[in-house]
Amino acid sequence: MKFEVKDNETITQCLERMKLEGYMPVKRFQKPIFRENEKGEVEVYKEQIIFTGKKINP
Numbered sequence: 132m133k134f135e136v137k138d139n140e141t142i143t144q145c146l147e148r149m150k151l152e153g154y155m156p157v158k159r160f161q162k163p164i165f166r167e168n169e170k171g172e173v174e175v176y177k178e179q180i181i182f183t184g185k186k187i188n189p
Contacts, residue, residue: 136180145182154184 132154136145149156159182166176 132184132186134182134184136182138177142180145180149182149184150187152184153187155187156182157185158183 132152134145134149134154134156136142140148146156159180161178161180163175164177164179165173168174
């Protein structure tokens, strides 16, 4: 299952959300999101962070 760190959330909050849903992180993907500014130049807008979670067996 994949969990994306939302815009209004910290990495710690995302990891807590994963734990509450019964998952532990096994991989982290981070990629830049680009946008074009007023001058027509491409710049990094933000970083997208996605965790892949593995179900925790009780």
